[in-house]
Amino acid sequence: MIEELIEFINQDLLEGAAPDLDQHTPLLELGILNSLSMVRLLAHVDQRYGAKIPEHDITPVHFENIETLCALIKALSTEEQVESEEASSELDRLVKLQESYGIKSELVAAGEGFKQHTLRVEGDGPLWILLPALGNPSTSWSSTLRSVQGRHNAVALDLAGFGLSESNNDSPSYVDHVEYTLQYLETLEEKEWVLVANSAGSMIATEIARRHPDKVKALVCTGFGLVDDVESWWGDLKKMSANPEQFLAAAYYHPPKMTPALEDLLNDVLSRPAYHTFLDEYARKSMATTFDGVKVPTLFIAGNHDQIIPPEWSEKAAEKLENATVTRLSRCGHFSASERPEEFVWVVEDFLNKVEMA
Numbered sequence: 001m002i003e004e005l006i007e008f009i010n011q012d013l014l015e016g017a018a019p020d021l022d023q024h025t026p027l028l029e030l031g032i033l034n035s036l037s038m039v040r041l042l043a044h045v046d047q048r049y050g051a052k053i054p055e056h057d058i059t060p061v062h063f064e065n066i067e068t069l070c071a072l073i074k075a076l077s078t079e080e081q082v083e084s085e086e087a088s089s090e091l092d093r094l095v096k097l098q099e100s101y102g103i104k105s106e107l108v109a110a111g112e113g114f115k116q117h118t119l120r121v122e123g124d125g126p127l128w129i130l131l132p133a134l135g136n137p138s139t140s141w142s143s144t145l146r147s148v149q150g151r152h153n154a155v156a157l158d159l160a161g162f163g164l165s166e167s168n169n170d171s172p173s174y175v176d177h178v179e180y181t182l183q184y185l186e187t188l189e190e191k192e193w194v195l196v197a198n199s200a201g202s203m204i205a206t207e208i209a210r211r212h213p214d215k216v217k218a219l220v221c222t223g224f225g226l227v228d229d230v231e232s233w234w235g236d237l238k239k240m241s242a243n244p245e246q247f248l249a250a251a252y253y254h255p256p257k258m259t260p261a262l263e264d265l266l267n268d269v270l271s272r273p274a275y276h277t278f279l280d281e282y283a284r285k286s287m288a289t290t291f292d293g294v295k296v297p298t299l300f301i302a303g304n305h306d307q308i309i310p311p312e313w314s315e316k317a318a319e320k321l322e323n324a325t326v327t328r329l330s331r332c333g334h335f336s337a338s339e340r341p342e343e344f345v346w347v348v349e350d351f352l353n354k355v356e357m358a
Contacts, residue, residue: 001049001070008044009066013037015254023067028060031143031341036256038097039090043261045069051076055096063097090265091163094139095119103145107164110183117164118184119156121149126192126217128154131181131201133223133335134278135269137163140198143341153190157181159201161274171273174283178207191215194352198337199223199309200278203290210293218355219294220348222301223334225313226291226320230284237308241270250307251334291320298324299351301344303332325351 002023010021013032018025032041046052051073053062062072095105104120119138128148130141141156148154158165160172160180169176181204185193193216197205202224209216227233240247244266248255256262269275279287298321302311311328318324327347329340337344 001073002066004048005066005070008048009041012044012257013040021066023070024065026065027063027069028146036262036338038094039265040256040259040262042090042093043259045073047261049073049077053093055093058093058097059100090261091137091139094137094142095164098139098142098145101146102149103142105164107166108184108187110180110187112183113168114160114180114183115166116180116184116187117158117166119145121145121152121154123148123150123152123154125152126194127188127190128152128194128196129185129205130154130156131195131197131205132157132159132162133199133201134159135162135272135275136198136335139163140335140338144196144337144345147341147345157184159274161272162269171277173280174203174278174286177278178204182208182211192217194218194220196220196348197222197224199334203283203287206290206294209296209298213295216296218352219296219298220301220351221298221314221317222336222344223303223306223309224317225300225302225309225311225315226317227287227309227313228316230287234279234284240308241275244270253303253305253331253333253339291317294321295323297351297355299348300324300326301336301347302326302328303334303336303339304328304330305332306334308334327351 006021006023009032010016010018014030018030032038042053053072053076057072062068098119099105106118106120108116108118110116117138130144132138132140138156138158145154145156159177160167161170172180195205195209195216197220202221205219205221209219240250244263245258300314300318302314304311315326318326329336329343332340
């Protein structure tokens with residue numbers, strides 16, 4: 001079992017990038033405990049060994065290394081699983097894993113039938129508001145949260161229609177998302193924010209920065225830029241969304257290997273009404289002016305291999321702003337916080353230090 005898991009993690013999850021991997025290598029250091037990799041690892045354990053890992057066993061102790069994971073699998077293989085545990089979703093288990101690292105999961109009533117689910121860590125300074133790409137859960141920021149824990153205040157959001165947020169509107173528009181996010185922000189005690197947003201989350205962030213320049217101290221956009229021909233781009237994106245494997249190839253420098261579990265996860269996200277109603281006609285028209293009136297210091301983080309939003313589009317956006325810079329990350333696609341987690345946090349912190357000194 002140990003040798004098989006070593007091969008699976010190195011070849012399937014890490015694309016052969018850890019040839020020295022052994023049973024004692026800390027899994028956290030490999031960066032595989034983020035959303036997609038963790039989903040694939042849990043699915044592999046379930047399919048290969050018939051062990052569905054329950055929430056209460058997703059802890060740093062059991063996932064310290066391959067040896068401790070194997071011990072857990074062997075123990076579970078001899079136990080009868082409780083039906084309620086088997087029914088828990090992969091997302092619930094991912095959230096449970098983050099909680100085991102001291103990250104707090106909260107469901108906050110934000111008004112008008114909306115409850116905002118968040119993952120939160122405590123530290124110093126302005127609150128980092130982490131807005132995910134459309135369809136990505138708050139756990140997509142797990143590497144960022146663990147990295148800044150104890151140093152920065154940060155909260156990752158599940159957008160309405162996704163993750164564990166609860167809403168009576170399963171087809172929210174871009175305008176709805178902005179209002180839901182603002183409703184949640186009104187519940188916060190913190191009144192100084194750093195908006196850190198990925199992809200479509202950046203559209204929400206720019207609108208908030210435009211409305212509240214007094215509260216937004218800085219804006220970070222990754223996987224986002226100025227789209228000249230929005231209709232053509234949207235048509236291409238819809239075609240890619242119909243083919244999960246094609247979408248992953250366009251979004252990642254090292255696309256994760258497609259498995260039945262990952263395909264089910266992507267199909268679930270890409271088929272949700274909320275995925276298709278965000279960019280309605282109004283939102284698509286708004287993309288041309290999304291940076292107008294944004295005055296706060298802004299950083300664009302662009303993946304050199306992003307085929308969803310090429311880095312040149314981020315550079316075009318920066319040219320429209322009075323106080324904006326662009327940092328490109330090599331060997332990186334659309335989801336820089338997941339693909340290059342250490343570099344991502346370093347670049348953001350370096351930018352914020354310069355903003356404070358300005």
